Amino acid sequence: MNIQNANLLEASSRVAFAALVHDLGKFAERAEMAVAKAEIDQRKKDYCPKGSSKYTHAHAAYSALALQALKGMLPDFQSGDMFPFDTSNETLIAAAAGHHEPKTSLQRIVAIADRLASGFERSNFTEYERLQEGDAPNGVGLHRARQWPMLETIYPDQQNLKEPKQRFPLKALAPETLFPGGWNPGTPDEAKAEYRELWDAFISKLETLSHRNRLPLWLDHFDSLFLTFTHAIPSATVSRENGRFTKIPTDVSLYDHSKAVAALAVALWRYHLENGTVEEVFSKSKWNHWDEHDVAEFLLIQGDFSGIQAFIFDSAESTSKAAKRLRGRSFMVSLLTELAALKVLETLELPSTSQIINAAGRFLIVAPNRETVQQKLEGVRRELDEWFLQQTFGQSGIALVTTEASRQDFHKERFAALMDRLFVDAQRRKRQRFGLCGETPPAPIFEAVDYPNGPCVVDGHKPGEILAEGKYRCRLCNDQITAGDQLVKQNLLLIGYTVPQELPALEASYFGYRVAFAREEKGGDWLRVWDFALPEADGKTPLWNGYARRAINAHVPRNESGELLDFETIAKTAIVPDESGNPRGVAALGILKGDVDNLGAIFRKGLEHPTFARMAGLSRQVNAFFAIWLPWWCSKEFPNTYTVFAGGDDFFLIGPWLEQIHLAREICKALRLYGGKNPKVHLSAGLVMTKPDLPVPALDSLAEEALQHAKNHADKTKNAITCWNRTVSWQVFEEMMQAEEELTTLTALLAEEKVEMSSGYLYSLLDLCDRAESPRPEDQLWRSWFVYRTWRFVVDRLPEEKREPYYKDEFVAKIGKRLLCRSGDYKIALFTHLYQRREA
Numbered sequence: 035m036n037i038q039n040a041n042l043l044e045a046s047s048r049v050a051f052a053a054l055v056h057d058l059g060k061f062a063e064r065a066e067m068a069v070a071k072a073e074i075d076q077r078k079k080d081y082c083p084k085g086s087s088k089y090t091h092a093h094a095a096y097s098a099l100a101l102q103a104l105k106g107m108l109p110d111f112q113s114g115d116m117f118p119f120d121t122s123n124e125t126l127i128a129a130a131a132g133h134h135e136p137k138t139s140l141q142r143i144v145a146i147a148d149r150l151a152s153g154f155e156r157s158n159f160t161e162y163e164r165l166q167e168g169d170a171p172n173g174v175g176l177h178r179a180r181q182w183p184m185l186e187t188i189y190p191d192q193q194n195l196k197e198p199k200q201r202f203p204l205k206a207l208a209p210e211t212l213f214p215g216g217w218n219p220g221t222p223d224e225a226k227a228e229y230r231e232l233w234d235a236f237i238s239k240l241e242t243l244s245h246r247n248r249l250p251l252w253l254d255h256f257d258s259l260f261l262t263f264t265h266a267i268p269s270a271t272v273s274r275e276n277g278r279f280t281k282i283p284t285d286v287s288l289y290d291h292s293k294a295v296a297a298l299a300v301a302l303w304r305y306h307l308e309n310g311t312v313e314e315v316f317s318k319s320k321w322n323h324w325d326e327h328d329v330a331e332f333l334l335i336q337g338d339f340s341g342i343q344a345f346i347f348d349s350a351e352s353t354s355k356a357a358k359r360l361r362g363r364s365f366m367v368s369l370l371t372e373l374a375a376l377k378v379l380e381t382l383e384l385p386s387t388s389q390i391i392n393a394a395g396r397f398l399i400v401a402p403n404r405e406t407v408q409q410k411l412e413g414v415r416r417e418l419d420e421w422f423l424q425q426t427f428g429q430s431g432i433a434l435v436t437t438e439a440s441r442q443d444f445h446k447e448r449f450a451a452l453m454d455r456l457f458v459d460a461q462r463r464k465r466q467r468f469g470l471c472g473e474t475p476p477a478p479i480f481e482a483v484d485y486p487n488g489p490c491v492v493d494g495h496k497p498g499e500i501l502a503e504g505k506y507r508c509r510l511c512n513d514q515i516t517a518g519d520q521l522v523k524q525n526l527l528l529i530g531y532t533v534p535q536e537l538p539a540l541e542a543s544y545f546g547y548r549v550a551f552a553r554e555e556k557g558g559d560w561l562r563v564w565d566f567a568l569p570e571a572d573g574k575t576p577l578w579n580g581y582a583r584r585a586i587n588a589h590v591p592r593n594e595s596g597e598l599l600d601f602e603t604i605a606k607t608a609i610v611p612d613e614s615g616n617p618r619g620v621a622a623l624g625i626l627k628g629d630v631d632n633l634g635a636i637f638r639k640g641l642e643h644p645t646f647a648r649m650a651g652l653s654r655q656v657n658a659f660f661a662i663w664l665p666w667w668c669s670k671e672f673p674n675t676y677t678v679f680a681g682g683d684d685f686f687l688i689g690p691w692l693e694q695i696h697l698a699r700e701i702c703k704a705l706r707l708y709g710g711k712n713p714k715v716h717l718s719a720g721l722v723m724t725k726p727d728l729p730v731p732a733l734d735s736l737a738e739e740a741l742q743h744a745k746n747h748a749d750k751t752k753n754a755i756t757c758w759n760r761t762v763s764w765q766v767f768e769e770m771m772q773a774e775e776e777l778t779t780l781t782a783l784l785a786e787e788k789v790e791m792s793s794g795y796l797y798s799l800l801d802l803c804d805r806a807e808s809p810r811p812e813d814q815l816w817r818s819w820f821v822y823r824t825w826r827f828v829v830d831r832l833p834e835e836k837r838e839p840y841y842k843d844e845f846v847a848k849i850g851k852r853l854l855c856r857s858g859d860y861k862i863a864l865f866t867h868l869y870q871r872r873e874a
Contacts, residue, residue: 042383045117046300047249050385052129053144053299054260054292059096059131061267061288064177065233066226069099081131091134098131107240109249118303139316140303146324146441147299151291153446153645154325177225179271180204182285183214184652186710188636200710202266204228206235206576209569209666211266212658213708236263239578244555245563254386254562254582257293262578264289269647290651296387297400298332298444298646304384305331305402325445330438333403335378335411336460339371339395340467341430346679347734348429348493356730357676358598359492359511360688361590362518364679368586369517369527370544371395374418374432376529376562377545381410386582390650393657394682398456403438411436419468421545425510427495428468435463446643453638453649500541513540517551521587522598524551525567525579530560555581569666577662585661588677589669591689599674601688601726607674608690609874613785617874623726624694627737628701628719629684630656631745631752636714656683659708664701672697686737691723695866698755699771702764716753716764718744723758723869758865766859773856773863776848781871783844787832795827796868799849803864806857820850 077095084090101108111119111126119125124138132141133148180201187198200214204225219225239259245251268284269291306312314320315327339345346363375389375397382401391398401407415434422431437459443452469475487498490508492515498506507515520538528550533539534557539550547561555563565581568589577583591599601623609619630636633656641648661681668675668687675689675697685701687694698719709715720740724733740756747754747761755767762770781791798819805816824845829837852860 041115041117042304043250043380043385044115046304046383046388047253047385048111048116048119048126049129049140049143049303050296050300050387051249051253051256052126052140053147053296054257054387055101056097056130056133056144056148056295057093057269057288057292058100059093059098060269061229061233061236061264062100063093063096064226064267065229067096067100067103067233069096069103073099077131081135083135094131094134098127101127101130104237104240107237107243109246109252118307136321137318139312142316142321142324143303143312144295144299146321147295147302149324150298150441150444151294151645151647152286153444153449153643153648175222175225176271177222177229178219179268179284180217180219181266181268181287183710184285184641184648184655185708185715186214186712187285188641188709188712188714198710204232204266205574206232206578207262207265207662208574208576209663210573212655212663213704214710232263232267235576239263239576239580242580244580250385251560251562255580257387258565258581258583259578260292261289262576262583264292286645286647286651290654291647293387293390294647294650296385297390300384300388301332301400301402305404308402308404308406325441328440328442330403330440332439332443333401333407334437334439334456335399335401336435336437336456336463337371337374337378337397337399338433338435338460338464339367339374339430340433340464341426342367342395343734343738345426345430347731348495357590357600357604357688358518359515360518360676360678360730361521361588361598362514362516364588364686365517365521365586366514367395367679368584368681369549371397371432372564372584372586373529373544373547373549375399376547377414377417378411378434380561381414382407390646391653393653393661394679394684396682408436415469417545423468425496425542431467433460433463433467435459444646446645449644449646449649450638453644457634457638509542513542516540518598520551521566522590522592522596524553525565526552526555526581527562527564527566527584528552528555528558528560529562529564530558532558534558568669569662571670573666573670585657585681587665588680589665589673590676591674604674604676604688604690605726608692618871619874620691620723620869620872621726621874622691622723622869623688623728623733624691625722625724625733625737626687626689626694626698626719627685627721627734627741628698628717628744628755629741630705630715630717632714633683657681659705660685663704663708667700667704668697671700686734688733692866692870694721695757695771698757699768702755702767718747718752719755720744721755721757758862760859760862762859762862766856767862769852769856770859770862771866773848773852773860774866777863777867778870780844780848781867784828784832784840787836789828789831791828793868793871795823796864796871798823798827799853800861800864802853803858803861806853816853817850820853824849 074095077098078089078092081094081098082089082091118140119129124140129140129144133145136142136145182198183200183202186200201217202214203211205211243252243255243259245255265287267288269286269288270284306315345367372392375392378399379386379388384401388401389397389399411434418432437456439452442448483497485497487506490496490498490511491505492507492511496508499509500507500512502512517540529547531548533548533550537550537552537556539548563581564584565579566584566587567579568587569577591604593599605621605623609617609621612618637649637652664680664685665677668677672689672693674693675687678686678688687697698721702717705717718741720737722736722740724736743756743761744754745752754761754763757767784791802816802820805813829841832840
């Protein structure tokens with residue numbers, strides 16, 4: 035077919051799907067999909083290489099069998115315009131299953147993409163092929179092997195590949211199944227039953243997949259479905275040879291490997307299709323030298339949302355509805371990033387699977403490195419720049435960065451260098467925003483701004499356009515408020531060029547797209563339908579509701595009527611009754627901000643053998659902790675916490691001050707478990723206590739300042755938290771929380787003796803904290819002051835026979851020891867205790 039007459043998006047979607055399911059047979063084989071022996075024997079002859087005595091890589095045959103069995107649930111791949119498939123010899127099945135014994139150009143493209151995703155060169159791939167899949171250590175076998183947690187093996191011993199202690203459970207994607215745990219391989223029958231249960235669930239959901247007659251839209255849904263049920267299936271099992279582990283990527287999931295293969299295969303095919311060299315380069319005689327092809331065939335496109343803080347927190351309006359606006363603004367960062375990625379994909383006629391990463395305002399797309407692609411990208415770049423200049427006056431933007439790559443750049447030995455180039459290119463682009471220093475800088479649009487209705491009442495910058503509640507808002511701020519309102523009512527985002535009038539929708543156009551909200555899909559020629567519903571409360575229900583999923587929603591506190599709680603109401607929930615029913619505590623907010631330490635170094639240097647699939651998998655796993663688990667955990671255990679944003683590697687949370695202290699502890703502990711207790715995986719956080727009427731930008735400023743103190747802790751070793759203006763390691767923070775629990779217990783014990791541990795005494799301990807860490811000689815008498823005040827204000831009021839035991843066992847052994855060991859850090863325990871006891 036003439037390329038000018040081809041529907042490149044449809045054709046690319048066919049190639050993408052074939053590559054995405056090329057290893058579907060691993061899932062089907064391990065689930066022991068029912069198939070006649072004659073059928074499997076025939077498929078082995080068609081698609082499996084012949085070893086010395088038998089056919090190997092049986093999963094390729096199972097890929098063919100699985101696709102044949104699922105034919106009625108898939109789009110039609112055999113009639114009409116099937117380019118580049120040829121119904122005579124290049125069906126979907128042949129394109130997907132032939133990657134180990136390729137006979138056509140398209141099969142060879144998938145085969146090369148398969149090898150590049152895993153970082154193979156020809157020599158080590160030949161070695162890999164020679165090993166029999168399934169020879170897992172300790173006789174575990176193909177069915178019982180489980181995926182290694184990648185974060186547990188960050189910065190491994192460079193001499194030996196150590197087997198991690200944790201494994202991911204073989205379960206569908208859900209908040210609780212994200213975490214690795216202790217590993218018991220069980221019996222072979224039990225392991226097979228787990229696979230069969232997962233396979234049956236996958237098939238039952240596939241049957242209901244919508245938009246089968248619109249391949250690009252259907253493929254986006256299938257991508258999410260495939261992720262849900264294959265995120266914890268190892269793409270390969272560990273093999274042994276001569277008693278040692280071979281370095282096969284057992285920490286890469288079937289999903290992450292397959293998604294990387296799909297993105298690379300489409301870019302490789304499109305590069306040579308548009309170059310007219312598909313049959314020449316991938317001929318039978320030439321393709322065996324696939325790793326020697328050092329032409330930059332790939333273009334890696336990074337999108338980076340800059341000015342996120344300004345976009346979310348810039349506000350001139352009062353705080354009466356700050357919670358709803360904050361939620362809408364945070365959501366819109368994720369939405370704009372998704373829509374910018376969609377704009378790139380649509381302009382380049384690439385399927386959704388070419389978008390390999392999308393998290394926290396960043397995305398990565400794999401495209402063919404053609405001059406026409408660069409030209410089209412420049413048009414997208416101008417459109418994005420113009421939109422952000424008009425809508426944010428240049429405070430925010432999405433920069434598009436391109437990095438060229440050859441096949442050799444994806445080899446294990448060179449991929450780290452490619453990641454460094456990606457990082458450097460992104461940093462350089464951040465300093466070249468909007469092309470203001472380029473040959474064709476944007477027009478000075480600020481001179482043409484008119485304010486007939488005055489400035490927007492929300493942000494105070496842009497012209498007011500929409501009259502709402504007697505005041506004028508700009509269109510963007512009005513949409514942010516609309517989004518904040520609809521996010522708690524709806525569960526679907528509908529993306530198109532137009533929207534029906536009956537649907538609640540954003541009024542502005544976003545890069546040419548219109549966005550509507552709905553509980554269920556309604557009429558419209560939609561480009562995308564995204565499910566953004568929060569996980570089910572049980573934490574175990576698979577994250578699948580029939581549509582492509584985007585983790586761009588967050589937990590928000592609501593009352594019994596479903597209405598959003600404002601900050602003042604949230605702050606008041608910190609006041610609770612004491613034993614006598616009297617209200618105690620302080621009505622204040624806790625602002626918690628944090629992120630993973632050294633994540634850039636982890637991505638660029640942390641993996642012993644970085645590969646494209648590993649990079650994608652690591653990004654997805656880190657993002658899932660914050661974008662999936664954290665909002666769910668807040669809804670379950672900390673319902674009054676407002677997740678302003680959570681994704682990528684960072685979070686910003688607002689809630690009752692005491693709840694935020696406990697939540698900080700939980701996040702630290704959970705990340706440690708999520709990272710397989712790897713000491714190299716940790717975070718820093720800043721926690722501040724404020725009144726609810728503080729302006730929103732001030733909330734962010736205070737939290738950011740606290741976070742930076744934590745990042746600078748102990749010569750920038752990080753792994754710390756700033757709380758009550760004290761920066762301490764997480765270990766010390768946990769000790770101080772235990773110390774606060776000691777104070778609470780002691781207070782209750784004294785109350786039973788009709789003795790009060792007064793606030794005056796506790797405030798005197800704060801003074802002793804300062805003296806204990808003071809360099810002045812006279813302050814070293816703090817121990818004497820401690821003895822005097824303890825006896826004078828507390829112990830003397832006890833019955834005589836109990837004074838000495840209480841003094842030694844409670845005050846000296848606990849409070850005195852804390853003061854001696856931690857001095858000023860003990861303020862964290864004291865302030866936390868004092869503010870809970872204060873009369874409301």
